[in-house]
Amino acid sequence: MSFMQEDIATTLYFDRTFNCEAAKISPGEYYYTDNDMLIVTVLGSCVSACIRDTKTGIGGMNHFMLPEGAGADKDSPVSESMRYGTYAMEVLINQLLRNGAKREHLEAKIFGGGNVLRSFTTNNVGDRNAAFVKKYLKEEGIRVTGEDLLDIYPRKVYYFPKTGKVLVKKLKQLNNYTLVKREQDYSSKLKTNEVAGDIDLF
Amino acid sequence: MADANTKFLVVDDFSTMRRIVRNLLKELGYSNVEEAEDGQNALNMLRSGDFDFVVSDWNMPNMDGLTMLQNIRADAKLSSLPVLMVTAEAKKENIIAAAQAKANGYIVKPFTSATLEEKLSKIFEKLEKGEA
Numbered sequence: 001m002s003f004m005q006e007d008i009a010t011t012l013y014f015d016r017t018f019n020c021e022a023a024k025i026s027p028g029e030y031y032y033t034d035n036d037m038l039i040v041t042v043l044g045s046c047v048s049a050c051i052r053d054t055k056t057g058i059g060g061m062n063h064f065m066l067p068e069g070a071g072a073d074k075d076s077p078v079s080e081s082m083r084y085g086t087y088a089m090e091v092l093i094n095q096l097l098r099n100g101a102k103r104e105h106l107e108a109k110i111f112g113g114g115n116v117l118r119s120f121t122t123n124n125v126g127d128r129n130a131a132f133v134k135k136y137l138k139e140e141g142i143r144v145t146g147e148d149l150l151d152i153y154p155r156k157v158y159y160f161p162k163t164g165k166v167l168v169k170k171l172k173q174l175n176n177y178t179l180v181k182r183e184q185d186y187s188s189k190l191k192t193n194e195v196a197g198d199i200d201l202f
Numbered sequence: 203m204a205d206a207n208t209k210f211l212v213v214d215d216f217s218t219m220r221r222i223v224r225n226l227l228k229e230l231g232y233s234n235v236e237e238a239e240d241g242q243n244a245l246n247m248l249r250s251g252d253f254d255f256v257v258s259d260w261n262m263p264n265m266d267g268l269t270m271l272q273n274i275r276a277d278a279k280l281s282s283l284p285v286l287m288v289t290a291e292a293k294k295e296n297i298i299a300a301a302q303a304k305a306n307g308y309i310v311k312p313f314t315s316a317t318l319e320e321k322l323s324k325i326f327e328k329l330e331k332g333e334a
Contacts, residue, residue: 080314086218087312091290093216094261103215103263139218 006030006062006091015040018158025063027186030092032060034099036162042171043112043155044183045126047133050109050159050166051092051142053101059161060096063112064088065129065183067190084190085132089140108137109146109166111157116180125187126150154179210235211251213244213258213267214288219311223257223288226315230322241265245273248280260289260296271303284325288313 009031015022015038022038023031027046031039039061041048052059066081097103113130130149137144148155148168158167171179210227212235214220220237227235236251238244242265244258256274260267267287274280286307287300300308306328307321 080312083222083314084312086216086222087290090216090219090311094290097215097263098261136218140216 006064006088025061027063027065027183028189030060030062030088030095032058032092032095032099033161034058037160039159039161041157042179043157044114044116044179045112045129046183046186047110047112047129047149048157049089049092049133049137050111050157050161051096051106052161052164053096053105054107054164055102055105056100057162058096058099058101059159059164060092061157061159061161062088062092065125065187065190066132068125068187082132085129086136089133089136093140093142103142107143107145107164109159109164110134110137110144111148111155111166111168113149114151114153114155116152116154116183206231207234208232208254209252210255210257211238211244211247211253212236213238213241213256213262213270215239215259215262219259223318226318227257229315230319241267241270241273244270248274248283249277253283256283256285257288258285260287260291260300268299268303271300271305275304284329286321286325288318 007029009023009025009029011024013022013024018038020036020038022040023033025031025039025041041061041063043063046063046065048061048063050059050061064085066085110133113126115124115126127150134144146166154171156169156171210232212220212223214223224235224237236247238247240262244256248256258267258270267289271285274283274285284306286309287305288309288311290311292310297308306325309317309321
């Protein structure tokens with residue numbers, strides 16, 4: 001039995017620049033809040049959907065990439081890869097709905113999908129991630145009110161769910177390879193862990 | 203392998219996930235599939251239709267999957283209908299609650315088509331033996 005579950009981010013800190021509580025999320029994590037706080041992440045080829053209820057201001061952000069699925073069917077709607085992406089979106093949206101958000105009031109802003117990993121560019125990992133998140137939201141009827149996708153630079157995204165405001169900083173000079181390393185680790189973790197949960201009780 | 207005409211109801215509030223389950227069932231040879239977007243909608247369809255099998259999500263607006271399952275078990279006409287839960291809820295409490303409500307199986311998302319196939323064949327096997 002092996003799991004590749006999305007986890008709630010646990011890195012909370014006080015952000016001095018914005019003078020508020022902040023949650024920092026890493027690949028494979030998500031965070032949601034009803035409070036007036038900041039959610040921050042750094043994206044390479046991964047994507048983040050920032051989703052909020054425009055009436056109540058509860059909102060959250062995820063951070064994921066599609067696993068590099070096996071062979072020719074990786075873009076088929078039922079591939080392991082697509083099922084993982086669907087799951088990563090659903091986990092965040094379910095938390096918002098469970099905490100009072102209404103589906104018809106949801107709006108999304110989407111970021112990332114940069115082709116930043118040199119070894120990945122041939123596979124267009126960023127393109128696939130960006131295309132997935134756009135298609136998903138369209139099919140689920142969730143309005144996209146802002147996006148900054150693709151290109152070749154990593155991005156730092158600051159999201160204020162209460163107001164829906166987003167600040168994006170393109171990191172044109174990446175001083176170290178922490179980000180690249182982190183995404184590669186995440187990607188290989190997705191590959192080595194079978195993307196499935198299995199519980200047998202019956 | 204059960205009858206290819208087995209009539210499935212797939213219950214999920216995300217159309218993307220309904221389509222995934224529907225396509226997986228099709229790959230497994232079951233093409234008689236209908237969809238419902240929440241538990242209440244599903245119960246109405248089950249009461250007026252001739253469904254053989256339910257594959258349901260847990261978290262849904264209006265009526266969640268567990269409440270729907272409890273309603274199915276309490277309904278004289280539907281009480282023996284097989285129900286497979288496919289959900290992102292992996293907590294022990296959830297799984298115990300589903301078992302207590304007499305779900306026939308439980309799959310945690312994200313899942314593989316092999317897992318779905320295995321669970322379905324286990325359930326069909328038990329049904330044939332009259333254990334479920």
